[in-house]
Amino acid sequence: MRGVLWSQAGGPDTLAARDGDDVHAAGGQVRVRTEASPVLWVETQMRAGLVPSPAAPPTVFGSQAVGLVDEVGDGVDPQLIGTRVAVSGVGIGAHAEFVCAAVEQCVAVPDAIGAVDAAVALTGLPVALALLERAGDLSDATVLVEAAGSGIGAYLTQLLRGRAGLVVATAGSDESRTRAASFGADVVLDHADLDRPGALAAAAGGRTIDAAFDSIGGSTARRVLDALTPLRGQLLSYGMLSGEAPRIAAADLYAGGYTVTACAGPAWLDRVAALRSIALDRVAGGTVRPVFDSTMPLDAVATAHRRIDERATSGTIVLVP
Template sequence: MQAIVMTGTGGPEVLVPRETPAPQPAPGEVLIRAEAIPVLYPETRLRSGDFPMASPLPVVFGFQAAGEVIGVGAGVGREHLGRRVVADTAGTGSYAESVCARVESTTPIPAHVSAADAAAVMMSGSVALALLETAALTGSETVLVEAGATGVGSYLVQLAREFGAARVIATAGGPEKTRRAKELGADHVIDHRSPQWTEEPNTRPDGAIDIVFDSLGGASATALLDAMTPGTGRMLSYGWLSGEPARVSAADLIPRGLTLTGCSGPAFHARVGRARTAILERVPALAPPVETILPLDRAAEAHRLVESRVPLGRIILRPDHAQP
């Protein structure tokens, strides 16, 4: 079968198209004929060596795929055959024509949603829903969404009002992404490429920020604390696009009466898992999530695009058998 093999850690060139044996579903697994494979930012970090691989190299790369179940392993009912699903792998194996995954790691795709859109929305959208549930909005609050034009931030901007936000402020990097965040529904957008961007919320006439969805981390998290509502303000930290986690300590939070919630670990990831069905049901109401669809053998190019941070939507890989 057609697959993309990671031959070592390094640049996108380590992702090499190869013919490999088709996988066979183990007990508890399903076999999926892949139609759409999302290229995810964490995958680029894994490929580059920032995080360790779970399997020895070389190995078929990839976290997720969407397609049709065409085979089942022992212990899996045949009623799964023919279902369209998005599947999470155990950390490898999705950049391929055929993909195996645990049956409990699959989510059915609604009939009115394409495989490409389902693959594009699944990871970022389910994280956004989990963050919004964790935030416990009350209906009168102002939220700040960092990196609100793409990825998780784009879904936070689109869904925040549904979960009780009264006003949505977003940050974005550069004019194009600033426009995009506004189109997605932000009331106001701050360009976080400006060295002084964290000072702007303090100068706004519409009050303090009640909730910060922090994906940037680093020193900017500390700089935002004085713009937050004393006593009730809360920061949800779930990423560090700056290269380091939020530089926030108890000594920063206690005098201001603020809280910081680290959105990671088993309990939060379980909440993300429970949100998968709900985010796929919302796809028709969301902005089109796919930026570009490329053939599977152009996986290296797809990684270069993702690392450029230019795309506003998801890059999808499509095996030859799924080409229209």
């Protein structure tokens, strides 16, 4: 079986496609013949040793896959063989020709969606759905979405189109800002504009921000806090593109009675996983389009990671065995 071997914590070149032992479904598991395996941003952080990994190197890398069930273990309905499923929650080992997973870690992929589109959608759309669920009713709200040109921010922007009163988005390049506008943002700023006093309020037409979806963290989150609507403004933190958590202390919330929600942890991830089927149905129904960059063979995994490290992607890169 060919798969991506992670040899040690470090740069992209610590990943390489290698031949290894075959895997087989244990009791309660299915084996999936992989058709598509997305490369996630968090995987680049695991590879570099910046966040914990479910398994230590050397090991087969990758967290998610889409493919056809070709083998079932004891206690699993054999009629599942031939079914296309999306697999997540395996922790590691998905960048390979075959991956084994518990039945509950799999969701059926609608016939209207191909394997690549399903793999792309499941990298960010379930998170976006969970964030909007947590934010509550945003009818007529003024909303800020950071990093809206790709990833979770792009899905948030698509889902908010026609739902919120005003969507203000940020993105880091001209190309990304164009994409954010195409996804439905009413106003698009550069990330750096968040550091300029009054820029966010001006972009919002003098309005305060009712809900901010923060994927940057650090000092940027603290500055966004000052632009929130007193008493009901909320900041939902779900990422650290700056490399650090939001620099917000409890005392900072007193000035306006603001709310900050950390969208993380095991219970949060369980809720995200529970929304996978709904996410795939949204794509199948045409209400959300997958945010896709390109497909690459397993042998190009280092190139994929390098492009993500350099923030040179327009969406999800998918490895195809």
